[in-house]
Every structure is written in structure tokens, then in C-alpha cells.
Amino acid sequence: MSTLAAGATTVEPHHPGTAARLNRLRAAVLGANDGIVSVAGVVVGVAGATSDRPALAIAGVAALTAGALSMAVGEYVSVSSQRDSERALLDLERRELAESPEEELEELVDLHRASGLSPELARAVAVEQTAHDALRAHARVELGIDPDELVDPGHAALASFAAFVVGGLLPLVAVLVTPVAARVPVTFLAVLVALALTGASSARLGGAPRRPAVVRNLVGGSLAMGITYGVGTLVGLAV
Template identity: 60%
Template sequence: MSADTSLPGQHPREPHRQGLAQRLNWLRAGVLGANDGIVSVAAIVVGVAGATSEVAPILTAGIAGLVGGAISMALGEYVSVSSQSDSERALIAKEKRELREMPDEELVELAGLYEAKGLRPETARQVAAELTAHDAVAAHLSAELNIDELDVVSAWHAAAASALSFTIGALLPLLAILLPPEQWRVPTTFIAVLVALGLTGWISARLGGSSKMKAILRVVIGGAIALAATYGVGTLLGATGVV
């Protein structure tokens, strides 16, 4: 049986524990990756299917979209989160240096921050002194920068989560377009993709505590527009003999 790490007075389902930023980072990367994998690869294969009924071009385009998209998502997440993490680590290093070189000035600054939040001057000084004695770095990072040193997000984790979720999402439309008989390929893909998007929208809303219906409608309507547009383009190109 695991030990209870809740803080005194903390409600059981409220996200006050360490690691919240990491979990939200994984959630964001995972949901975005899955949605992009579903929509982008579905749009590719449906567009190609609109132009030709041959399996080889559809399979080639789908696999190329899956591999290229997964790498692109991972790289984008890595660059984005790396920039954020580097900035946070630079701020943490700066705060530690200031605490070593000018501890008295930093204590006055911390007390001023708490006073600005509504504490009486004497209470603010007492709180600042007690928090500094407990963990000066954590106190200043929280009050000044809203940063937790132990909760700096990992660029590698975000990249891996994004690439994996993109791949899983992309496999759905790829299988949906290839497995059914020719006349059912596009309708099956449309249905499978819209249901999957609705599910990812529901999951993201449930985990994030937001409106489920709004989240579902956003991704489903956006996905339907993308599929309809690419299928229309593919059909037009196929009918005119361009491809």
C-alpha cells in the first residue's frame, strides 16, 4: 500500500502534487500527436483514394505521411520544450546565484512579494523568513517565477510522447483505408476517423476538466473539413486526368 503524499488540507482530486507540469506536458503532446496523426494521415490517404483506387499509391502515401509526420512532431516538440526548459533552468541558476551573493536583499524582495499579495508587512516578513529557512530556492522560484525546480519539463519525454501518439493515431486511418473492400474504403475511413477524433476530444476534455461537448465538436468538425477538402481535391485531380 503506497503512502499518502497529500498535503494537509488538500482535496484528493486537486492537482497540487509535484509533477503536474510533466503530466500536463505528456497529455498535451500525446493528445496533439494523436489528433495530428489521425487527421493528417487520413487526409493524405483519403485524398489519394479520391484520385485512384490502386492500393500501392495509397499505402505509399500513408506510410510516408506516418513516418514523416512522426519525425516532424517529435522534432517540433523537442525544439519547443527544449527552449522552454533552457529558459527555466537559466532562471533557476540566476536565482541560486542571487541567493548566494545577496541573501539579505533576496529576503527583503521575497517579503515584499508576499506583502504585495495582501499580507501585512510583519506577516510577510515572517512568512518569507520561514520559507527561506526551509528552502530558499523553492520559495523564491515559486513566488517570483512560478517555477518548481523539480518540475521542469523534459524535451525528450515530450518528443517521444508526441511521436508515439502520432504513430498510433496515424495507424487508424491507414488500416481503415486498406482493409475494407474498395467501395467501402473512403466511407469506413471517414467514420473511423471521426469516431476516433471524438474519442480523443472526450479524453482530453475529461483529463483537463473542460467541456466535453466543445472539445469533441472542435476536433470532429475540423477533421471532417480536412477529409472532405482533401477527398474533393483528389477526386477532382483524378477526374481531370492530372494524376
Template identity: 60%
Template sequence: MTETVSTEHPHEPHADLSGKLNWLRAGVLGANDGIVSVAGIVVGVAGATTDSTTIATAGIAGLVAGALSMAGGEYVSVSTQRDTERAQLRLEERELKEMPEAEERELAEIYEQKGLSPELAAEVARELTEKDALQAHAEAELGIDPGRLTSPWQAAWASLVAFTVGASLPLSAIVWTSTSARVWACAAAVVAGLALTGIVSAKLGDARAGRAIARNVGVGALTMLVTYYVGVLSGTTVG
């Protein structure tokens, strides 16, 4: 009985799914950071003053600064990662040109370690190398798809949008609510937003939603509590 080996890349759909999940996780983290950061700012300022303009100005400044910081950080981080991946690909390409036989044996050994027989591993390595040597070796050895390198600009925009959406929740709640209820309205909005991001992050990580929600809400509540009383003390001192 002859064993047939497909030269298609069976892991490409999985790689696409993994990439999408990574973007979703980054978006959830960005939104979560926006909610907690700006909630801390506006609640802290609300503890020091009841002036709506001052609170709104502080919240907007925090939103803009945080969103740009997140976007810039993601751009720098992903750019560094992309530069590293390109350097690894250049090295792999040079090795394929200078010592193709050794590289093919190395690829076969990788498939042997995954459980294939030496004969089948050698056949797989040969066929994949003949089809697209760089693609086959980059995916197997480096875990990199040369045609799908991460985009710094996509990462930056995703972080900027996610942070802005998350930050808008506590900012809107505290600005558009009466003075007597604004802190409680902001707290309710934050709890709802963090509960939602907790549920999404739990589903993405195949974990228990209750634990993720409790963790998110606990961090947000502690942040608002501390910053509120810092604001109260600051307002009292200044007054």
C-alpha cells in the same frame, strides 16, 4: 495565539498534477493531429487512385514524417524552454548570493501580495529561504521547480507515440477495407477517434464535451472532404 507556518511546499502535489495534465493535453493534441493529418493524406490519395499499395505507401510516409516532425518540434521547443529556465535559475542563484537580504524581502512581498500579513509573509520568506533558498525563490518568483525541469526527450517521445497512435487509425481503416467502402470506413474511424479526443480534451479542460466533439469532428470532416476532392481532381487531370 501563535500562528504556525509549515515550511513544506504545499503546491508540489498541484505542480505534479499540472505537469501530468500538460502531458495528457500534449498527447491528445498529438493524437488528434495524427488522425486529421494522415486521414487527409490517405483520403486524398484514395480520391486519385484505387491502388491499395499507393494509398498505404502515402499513408505510411505521412505517418512517419508527421511523427518525426512532431517529435522534433517538441524536442526543440522544450529544449528552448529548458535552456530559458536554467538561465533564469542561474540568475536567481547569483542574486541570492550577491544580495540575500533584498531577495528575502522580495519573497516576503510576493506572499504579502497573496494576502498574508507583513509579519507572517516575512516569517514564511525567512523559513523557506533557510530551508532551500533557490527552491523557494524559483517557485514563487519564476514558477519553476528546479528539481522538475521539463524533459525534451520525454516531450519528443510522447508526441511521437501520440501522433503514431492517432495516425494508425485512419491508415488501418482505409488499407484493410474493400475499395468500395474504404473512404467511408476511414471517415467512420476518424469521426470515432476525433470524438474520443474531443471527450478527453473536454474533461481535461473542464469544458462541455459536445462542443469539443463537434469542433474536432468538424475540422476532420472538412479536411477529408477537401483533400478527397483535391485527389479526385488530380487523378482526373493526370488521367
């Protein structure tokens, strides 16, 4: 809350689902980051072994497709497991409320007291919450779950797929449209700029300092591209 003038205040707005939206945005940024690093590593490694454009295109498209599908499947499985766990916890809480409502009320009172409320206020809040919607109260206070915002594995998989593709297209396009002599340095530069942006974006979404996030991204991306380029060069010389 911030003061505007004497006696006038404004309250920072809090909208339902803000945390979930921020988590989806953060996942999208990280997915794009994975796409950038993964595809860049492949195309730069292949560029170290050959200057053949069709070979680079095949390797890049294969890496982009496999990586995006892997991200989507992994996210779907992970989020489905999380949703199943949330549903199981809600079902258990629903049974407990039906079988022992008084014990559940006392449990809610204790949780409010543990959060710093006085015993009298904790009981008044718990009683009012129970009368309004007991399951929702226990889900939020006891389990940390919002019954209206259970995770959606389909949305998560689609977002991860799209983010990976968007991120991976950058190094693929850069390595294919650049002349052979400048192909690797231009791709390196484009990838580093993109990684700096994703690092800054992820830090901003998480409320963290930007510089460490950007530096981590740049160092990690540089190592990935440098190592794969070196390996590709050695393999190209060997074969």
C-alpha cells in the same frame, strides 16, 4: 476539502508532479489527434485520386513517418528551448541570492503580500522558506518553476512521436483493410469516432466542457478530409 460527517473532513490529495503529468497526457492526446487528422487527410485525398491499394499504403506510411518525425523534432526543439530558459532563470536567481540575499528576501515578502498575506505573515513565511531552501522558494513563487520538475525534451519528443503514430495508424489501417466501395465512408466514420474520443479526452484533462471540444474536432477533421478528398478527386480526373 469536503465534509464526511460531523467533525470529520477529508482533504483532496495533491501529489507532486500532478500538473506535469496532466500536461504530458494532454500533449499525448493532442499528438494523437494530429496523427489522426494528418494521416486521414493524406489517405483520403489519395483515395479520391486512385483506388490502388499500394499507392494508398505508400502515401499513408510516408505521411505517418514524416508527421511523427516532424512532431518529435518540433517537440524536442521547443521543449529544449523551454528547459534552457528555465535553467538560465534558475542560474540568475542563484546568483542574486548569493550577491544580495536581503534584497531577495524583501522581494519574496512582497510577492507573498501581493498574494493576499498580511505583512507580518508574509515576512514570517518568507523567512522560513528562505531558511529552508531559498532557491526553491524563489523559483516557485517568483518564477513559477519547480526545480525538481524541469521539462525533459527527450521524453516529450518520444511521447509526441508515439502519440502521432498511434493516432495515424487508425485511418491508415481503415483505408487499407476496407473494400474499395466503402473505403472512404468507413475511413471518415472511423476518424470521426476517434476525433470525438480525443476531443472528449482533452476537455476532460483540461477540466473544460466536452461538447465544444468534440464539435471543434469533428468540424476540423471533417473539413480536412472533405477538402483533401475533393482535391484528390480533381487531381485524379486531371491526370
